[in-house]
Amino acid sequence: MRRKKRLQTNDKHIKNLAAIVGEKEILFHKEDLTAYENDGFTIHSYLPKAVVFPKNTEETAEIVSYLSRNDLPFLARGAGTGLSGGAVPLNGEVIISLVKMKRLLNVDLKNRCAVVEPGYVNLTLTNSISDKGYYYAPDPSSQYCCTIGGNVAENAGGAHCLKYGVTTNHILGLEVVTPDGAIIEIGKNGIMDVPGYDLLGILTGSEGTLGIVTKITVRILTHPEEKKTVLAYFDDVADGSQAVSDIVSEGIVPAALEMMDGTAIEAVESAAYPVGHPKDIEALLLIEVDGISAGIEEQINKILDVCEKRNVRSVKVAEDEQERARWWANRKTGFGAMGAISPDYLVQDGVIPRSTLPQVLGRIREISQEYGLRIANIFHAGDGNLHPLILFDSRIPGETDKALEAGSACLQACADVGGSITGEHGVGIEKREEMRFVFSDKEIEAQTNIREVFNPYYLLNAGKLFPSPGRCGEVKKEEKAAASK
Amino acid sequence: MDTDGKTAFEEPPCSTSQLSNYLWRDKPDEDKWADCVHCGMCLEACPTYEITGQEQHSPRGRVHLIKAVAEGKLEVSEPFTDPVFACLDCKACTTACPADVDVGGLIEEARGQIRQAMPLTGWRKGVSRFFLHGLFPHPGRLQFFGNLLKFYQKSGVQTLVRKTGMLKAMPEHLELMEAVMPEVQEPIRKKYKHETVVKADTESKREIAFFSGCVMDVMFSDVNESTINVLTRNGNDVAVPQNQTCCGALHVHAGDRDMGRKLAKQNMEAFKQADTVVGNAAGCGCMLKEYPELFREVDTEWREKAEAFAEKVVDVSKYLHDTGYDKPTAELNTRLTYHDACHLAHGQGVRQEPREILLDVPGVEMVPMENADRCCGSAGIYNITNPEMAEDVLESKMKNVPEEVEMISMGNPGCMLQMAMGVKKYGRSANVVHTVQLLDWAYQKEEEQRRQE
């Protein structure tokens, strides 16, 4: 029974926020808030103070300005599918949920761009322009439900980003509410190369720590003339990894080049979208090439040759769109499928030079043995973006910590070969400490200095992205708090 | 023992795990929520999330809250009840979830706990008892009530009631429901009272037992009639067991799992002889298939019986598709669209079969409906208990119904009533029909043509 919400609270902030967004657009009961204590990263849970649902930029700005004046911490949230805890209210933040700002504001086919509100769901964009022959390229596996605002914040990637680039390559302009409530516009709709600093670049991937995105102009592409998809099974992971390197060395730029290992295959085959992969193989590759029809056949033949040379057990080309779609559904639901073989999982997100793939996969296998936890691998092999999924059961005392340590060890393995600790899922809460694997103190400071320019009182999404202590910000905040007393 | 359906829970509340705030037996199943990895892939599938945008009204949020109570972080309280009872039981999340989390099952178990911790009071109790205990399990009363409503509508009583303002006490949509209610006819079960088996028209190839449904048999007995016609026409002997009863879905959705178990037992007994149980109401079929869940924790013997029973249950469209049917030759010349009833598409995985049947009727042009498998908001008595949300869901559904169709076909009486309300409310003209009716009409026309030749 949906109760008519009447504000039953003595909290003046709740009342004031409700006055901005309306009584129905604010949550503050513990039960409701409990649903917001996590995003896709479930290891740490914190209750927010409240959740508000603005309808437009102005309301967002008004909320932010109120919160900032009253020294209340806050953060933005999209669909809450983030995997590094970016939307977890570490400091009891007021969550500003952007899911009600979900309109497609404009589609400009001539200039190949579209303007969306931040709560607009990634796949909905492609679905609503595909009859006109267009699509939005960044395709995170969570595209059925994640928001484009969240994609901008995390600089999301996806299977087809190997050829087409990640989110940042598709963002042409942003409207942003700054942490003190001002509305600014960055990037002049689709005009390339605005003079001055590349603020679009800084904002994209800033994990919601510099401002709240309220409008986004994105690039849209025409559908490629043709697509062909290959599925190859390998008895040996090393052969599969070599095939990945070989394909790229052949001069082919596949639209997607994905790999799954045996444990991952076990999961997807016992979940909702099985396709009948053999269960005794060590690796499978899902390879897609697209573009103008001429030349596709030749690329496919080269790929088949490479696979043969690398001792493929069997390899086939998708016969029709249905088969292709089934392979992709199986791949794209891979993370969720872990639920079918394990109560919890922790997904890591390291990037390595492609050539070190066999070596790093070997190391991950060792880590799995050292910690006694199973690790599945589903990843964007083409760009060396690994996703080790550490399987554990949080109900067993101590196992969560073990999983975290194993995850960290995987990232260390990536850093050791000159790689990075995140490809697309962000740092969030999860990988703050691991930032030290790849950055010196000085380098981290240079970045926190940038944050200070945008977010001087450090009320917006504090405690994320950089290792603690959050030095300057914390001090400033305390200073401000002291001054206001 | 279990004759009044009460024994299972009459003992004092007991807690088996120290932390859990679920105090009664038949708790939400830990194995079900342990599968959820909080990925959010179910969000967009959920109609109540679409409308509210609120996480606690999403499948993921619901699972999380149910788990939070089990972990002792929350209590079974009014604000917990809200998201749990606002779920439509549409099972769209089950289709969307890559980990196969049985969200619906968890929700029903949680409702069972809530109803025991916080029994209904006041008018809600009255309405619930009236429908769930007083009416649905009793075919005779149901028919009487149907007739009464019609009498109410046609005689001057309706006007009188309106004038005196009595309707204000009645939810608005009950008015709408009464307005679209089909003419009450003679129920199948009454009609075939003296025949144990309705014989196949020609040579009999198979024998099946027909589940006639309770509301279905009173309000939609013409659909039941069509179903029997179509089955017998295709070589099936059709038994209509007299002691069958309401499937119990509405009771289970409302958290009354005791009554659910009682009805389940009666039905399993009634269909003991049958090898195949065919139904035409997706909601009922789905419930029959879920009987094992009701006995999961409380009774091993009945759970096993229920498992065997569930195997025998099949929807009429799938049954016809799998066993074969004559393609009609007469043309029906109509343009229609097909709505996937949640409990057929998400609940039983039946999507293609009814579409194929419709397309096998000559002259049928099918206009695809966008988001055809989105809930229409009927969900049992949901629209009585959650009128606001039900209205929003219906509105969103009606937006997807193509303008230019003459008929909307589907496989569930609950949906038929709800969609008929939608058609009326939004000024549409399409007729709402059951899939087997079309096939039956085509056969009838064929007969007629043959007779005229």
Ligand SMILES: Cc1cc2nc3c(=O)[nH]c(=O)nc-3n(C[C@H](O)[C@H](O)[C@H](O)COP(=O)(O)OP(=O)(O)OC[C@H]3O[C@@H](n4cnc5c(N)ncnc54)[C@H](O)[C@@H]3O)c2cc1C
């Ligand atoms: C099953 C699964 C598969 C995934 N696959 C991929 C993948 O292939 N590639 C990939 O890159 N990611 C993937 N992810 C991670 C996640 O989906 C992405 O990070 C996505 O971009 C998050 O979007 P969201 O709307 O859920 O954002 P949220 O999780 O709600 O938020 C993420 C961060 O963005 C910030 N934020 C959200 N909206 C705004 C806004 N409007 N303005 C400013 N900051 C904002 C939040 O504060 C938070 O820090 C996957 C996740 C899951 C669960």
Ligand code: SF4
């Ligand atoms: S059954 Fe339907 S309403 Fe309930 S949680 Fe699942 S999708 Fe949402």
Ligand code: SF4
């Ligand atoms: S119910 Fe399924 S889809 Fe939804 S969050 Fe849980 S695992 Fe993911």
